[in-house]
Amino acid sequence: MKINIYDVARIANVSTATVSRVLNNKSNVSPETRHKVQEAIKKLNYRPSAIARGLVLKHTKTVGILATDITSPNYARTACAMERELFHIGYNAILCNTGGSIENNKAYLQMLVNQGVCGIICIGSVFKNTLQETLMLSEFSHIPFVLSHCQIPADNTYSVVINEKHGIRLCVEHLLEKGHQDILYVKDADTYSGERKKSAFRENMVRLDLPINDKTIFNTYRSFEGGIAVVKEILASGSKFSAIIFGDDITAAGGLFALKKAGYRVPEDVAIVGYNNSPASICCDPQLTTVDNKTDIMGNLSVKLLQTVLEKKETTRLLTVTPELVIREST
Numbered sequence: 242m243k244i245n246i247y248d249v250a251r252i253a254n255v256s257t258a259t260v261s262r263v264l265n266n267k268s269n270v271s272p273e274t275r276h277k278v279q280e281a282i283k284k285l286n287y288r289p290s291a292i293a294r295g296l297v298l299k300h301t302k303t304v305g306i307l308a309t310d311i312t313s314p315n316y317a318r319t320a321c322a323m324e325r326e327l328f329h330i331g332y333n334a335i336l337c338n339t340g341g342s343i344e345n346n347k348a349y350l351q352m353l354v355n356q357g358v359c360g361i362i363c364i365g366s367v368f369k370n371t372l373q374e375t376l377m378l379s380e381f382s383h384i385p386f387v388l389s390h391c392q393i394p395a396d397n398t399y400s401v402v403i404n405e406k407h408g409i410r411l412c413v414e415h416l417l418e419k420g421h422q423d424i425l426y427v428k429d430a431d432t433y434s435g436e437r438k439k440s441a442f443r444e445n446m447v448r449l450d451l452p453i454n455d456k457t458i459f460n461t462y463r464s465f466e467g468g469i470a471v472v473k474e475i476l477a478s479g480s481k482f483s484a485i486i487f488g489d490d491i492t493a494a495g496g497l498f499a500l501k502k503a504g505y506r507v508p509e510d511v512a513i514v515g516y517n518n519s520p521a522s523i524c525c526d527p528q529l530t531t532v533d534n535k536t537d538i539m540g541n542l543s544v545k546l547l548q549t550v551l552e553k554k555e556t557t558r559l560l561t562v563t564p565e566l567v568i569r570e571s572t
Contacts, residue, residue, distance in 0.1 A: 322540025468495020527570030
């Protein structure tokens with residue numbers, strides 16, 4: 242038989258209201274009464290319903306985490322850090338793997354709202370389009386959103402972003418210090434983050450008076466195969482290059498494979514730089530120089546920011562994380 246609050250009240254010989262005050266850690270309960278209720282809870286092995294507690298506390302202590310592809314190492318590490326931090330502060334997490342389409346993103350957001358979550362964290366700049374192109378932020382204005390990797394001006398949005406412009410700047414400056422001037426960039430994602438990286442590459446090439454033209458930036462899709470395909474395109478284009486910066490490690494690993502297959506030595510003939518400091522960066526030969534975008538810190542800060550909002554404490558709307566360059570054998 243399922244134990245409920247009435248059973249606890251009967252065993253402790255108190256009212257259900259008193260049991261509720263103890264469960265919600267209210268101060269207006271005497272130490273003796275609190276002890277009686279806690280002993281009854283322990284004796285009955287009572288576990289209060291999260292939904293019922295949510296009705297009292299005005300939220301369920303459950304947070305939704307949205308990612309487009311949880312198999313992506315970057316998203317997986319961020320989501321893992323978020324879940325651990327949420328558990329540490331007493332919150333539950335519902336992790337959603339949306340696939341990335343606007344329709345799927347909307348469906349998962351609606352599901353989370355129906356589940357009564359008290360906050361939503363979106364991992365990745367891809368959610369910027371979904372939230373901007375729909376009315377969901379205004380429709381769910383009572384729910385705080387923390388956006389990882391992007392910003393949207395709205396009363397219920399807060400952001401934790403990586404300074405991607407700084408990350409790309411580190412890449413270009415490092416390659417220049419190594420004597421490279423003919424540097425290419427591979428954009429592998431049509432997202433807000435992808436555009437920011439490409440823009441930062443252009444800005445830094447111009448700032449350092451390095452050559453840039455219509456054969457300096459190439460596009461592909463984020464994957465090992467995408468890296469192979471874009472290197473074949475680069476080689477066929479006749480572009481002059483001695484170094485390539487990729488928008489993600491897995492794409493860089495594919496590019497490295499294709500270059501070696503074509504007879505290039507890395508880093509002797511071509512230097513390669515990845516991005517994200519994912520496991521892919523150390524699973525290839527040579528290991529990749531890459532940008533560490535601090536996924537654990539991003540995840541923890543996203544949760545702490547949401548917690549501050551839920552506890553109605555004074556907070557900022559934007560936190561910025563500074564990445565670091567991890568220099569390895571590929572440069």
